[in-house]
Amino acid sequence: MSQSIAVWPFINAAYGVTVAFLAAAGWLALARYRRAAARLAQAERL
Amino acid sequence: MKESVLPARRPARPGGWFHYLANPGRFQKLARPALPWLAAASLGFTVAGLAWGYWFAPADWQQGDAARIMYAHVPAAWVAMAGYAALALCSFVSLVWRHPLADIAAEEIGPVGAGFTGICLVSGALWGRPMWGAYWVWDARLTSVLILFFLYLGHITLIRAFDNKAHAYRAAAILALAGAVNLPVIVFSVQWWNTLHQGNSVSLAGSRIYPTMLYPLLVSALGFYLTFVTLVVARMSAAIAERKTAALLRAAAERAP
Numbered sequence: 403m404s405q406s407i408a409v410w411p412f413i414n415a416a417y418g419v420t421v422a423f424l425a426a427a428g429w430l431a432l433a434r435y436r437r438a439a440a441r442l443a444q445a446e447r448l
Numbered sequence: 449m450k451e452s453v454l455p456a457r458r459p460a461r462p463g464g465w466f467h468y469l470a471n472p473g474r475f476q477k478l479a480r481p482a483l484p485w486l487a488a489a490s491l492g493f494t495v496a497g498l499a500w501g502y503w504f505a506p507a508d509w510q511q512g513d514a515a516r517i518m519y520a521h522v523p524a525a526w527v528a529m530a531g532y533a534a535l536a537l538c539s540f541v542s543l544v545w546r547h548p549l550a551d552i553a554a555e556e557i558g559p560v561g562a563g564f565t566g567i568c569l570v571s572g573a574l575w576g577r578p579m580w581g582a583y584w585v586w587d588a589r590l591t592s593v594l595i596l597f598f599l600y601l602g603h604i605t606l607i608r609a610f611d612n613k614a615h616a617y618r619a620a621a622i623l624a625l626a627g628a629v630n631l632p633v634i635v636f637s638v639q640w641w642n643t644l645h646q647g648n649s650v651s652l653a654g655s656r657i658y659p660t661m662l663y664p665l666l667v668s669a670l671g672f673y674l675t676f677v678t679l680v681v682a683r684m685s686a687a688i689a690e691r692k693t694a695a696l697l698r699a700a701a702e703r704a705p
Binding site for chain 1: 483487494498502512513514516517520521524560563566567570571574575577578675678679682683685686687689690692693696697700
């Protein structure tokens, strides 16, 4: 007789990790892009 | 010295478009207006694909709801491999033509590709535990993807390990090209060896997945590909701006009395 395992915690963890990575990567890239653009604009005024 | 003057508007010889576009300044002119559209499309397709797979796609007849992990795991795996192929291509261009844009692209692809490979490994482990009874097995597919992850980490480390950037780019490009041999091993591992990991369900020849599960998978994959492109383009654009800022500050410091 097979023993069933609750799969939803694994599904939720897989989706959670994926969404957290995508959100973090997007936020970091956007923050770096905006910081670099702001610093370049500042340097061009020198 | 007329022959050394570059054309102002368009390339002079056939195939020159490649070299014409591989210029950081021209890249910035194309990337800046494209980035908001790329970001919006990435967000839309990724959210649609993942939500479709999580809530609306049918459960698999054999694996049940656990198959929903596929909508995150498979696109991450595809992007991880495509990202490494792009890294190898940039490395080839860097070694052959010494295009600075190829070096910048290679440097920025590395962390993004490693992230997607990490997601592929983690989601795969979370899928393996309920289906196989183990988070990890030393199966040919899993092991070759783990090697891909280490290749990405090696590239990230190597490209930042030298004081001389030109040496760093060359060493990292050689590693990336040598590591490209792992890509066909990943793809064909499920055919060459008797693996616990299932065979390829989707290929260029067709699909063995029912449309109600295939469509959310393809939407999710498109979202992941677009996200990868958006992240790399944004990071490249930031890297070019950082270099220009550093050059301007150096010039200002030299001008100062």
